[in-house]
Amino acid sequence: MPDTAVEDEFARFEAAYSGTFRPVPVEAMPRWRRHRRRGALWLGGLAAAVAAALSVNALQPGAGGERPLWTDRVVHLDGARGDLQVRFADRQHGWAVASDCGTDNVCANVVGRSTDGGRTWTRVDVAGLPDRGRPVLAVRGPDSIVFGVTSPVEDLWESTDGARTFHRPTGDVEGIFLTLPPDTLTGAGHTAWRVVREGLDTYASYSADGGTTWSVLRPALGTGATLRLSPDGRDAWAFAGNPTRVWRLRPDGAYEEPNFPITATPGAIGTLDNGGLLTMVPGRGQGIWRDGQFTLLPEPLRDAELAVALPDGAISVALHGSLIVGGEDGGWVRYVTS
Structure with missing residues (x-):
């Protein structure tokens, strides 16, 4: 026979908290999953309801039933290990780097690019580039990057043809950081x-x-x-x-x-x-x-640690360890790296 007390409790929970959930930061997801597994031993039905409410595309601000503010897009880069970082030059052209560094400070670096807004990613060849030290990837344009290491010795290389070839950086090597525009x-x-x-x-x-x-x-x-x-x-x-x-x-x-x-x-x-x-x-x-x-900006984007205007008029936002790209017209995409 159905337990009416349990049904009443779920109805009260739904009425009281529907639409109040906020996005779970990407970097917090593994920890949250561990807590969920432990919590599954008690209040299993309630935990399942909460997990459903926190499903990837349900993470949104606003009232229940409102369309998600962004669409999640998983970044899959073949062979990538370690921390995966993503940067976009505009809405369509993105770059990603993953580095798996050993105790000897030598890193296995995997670099990829996307030309379709992050739907697909293609590895580029960085086998001949420096791999000892802290890796850095600076995006200068849809086909232009600076890649290399900055410590213990700075060793940077630039590509202006989509990472087909690399050469020593021309012009302002400090372009890997925020610099003042020309006069x-x-x-x-x-x-x-x-x-x-x-x-x-x-x-x-x-x-x-x-x-x-x-x-x-x-x-x-x-x-x-x-x-x-x-x-x-x-x-x-x-x-x-x-x-x-x-x-x-x-x-x-x-x-x-x-x-x-x-x-x-x-x-x-x-x-x-x-x-x-x-x-x-x-x-x-x-x-x-x-x-x-x-x-x-719409919640929760207004609370972003960083917001950058891209050359095509799009906006790139760093929020709780996630990169989100969109614009005043909407179309926000969150790039999920883990």
Whole structure:
């Protein structure tokens, strides 16, 4: 005969807690599974109900029945052992590296790339590259990476043809880290923008003919100001710190953005199309500034440790050890590596 007390308890549990679950961080899953196995010895039916609620694509914010915020996509790289790290150059082009290091500091490195948004991954040949020391993979573009080791001795190699060949890095080898943009940028429609200095003042300068002639934009910018363009090259911005200030650059002048959060870090502000800026405001979270308004990313993305604007206008988010890529239009994908 059915136990009506148990049925009533499940009904109460469902009514009280449906839709309240939050994503389980990827790095916490093995530990959670161990606890689940131990807990299965008691309240087995309740544990099964919770496990079903925490199934991969059910992990979402919001009320019960709401569509998941993201889709999970498992990263499978043949031969990969050890910690698997994933980086994307844009929504379609990703790179991954797995390193299994021994006590002698020699690592078995496996590197792969994806050209279909992480649905499939193909190994690339890194057999001739350094394997003694801490490995590093820096993504510079869909076909461009810097790979090698940084300790105990720095030994870096660059590829610009999808890892078919490697050579010593050209230009700024510090490109493996976040660096300041160049002083001169080329935008859409033969426009160009650059930083100029007159005495102690810093200005933005504009060219409508690809850099042949220039006009200085007033007023002056803050000391150490840097310029950035939107992914489509149509919007130009200037940023300065202490406190943080932002200017929208137009052919006739530099226009300061009123009420932009002064606690945002200038070097961490990313540009989006249509006048958008991706930034993190301490105490509030990750969000987008546009038309004088700051809008937080959807929960739980607003709590991400890092959010980066990609060159195609997509947004890459690091949340609880997981990489999630999407955009203002949605289409978020979480890349599961374990």
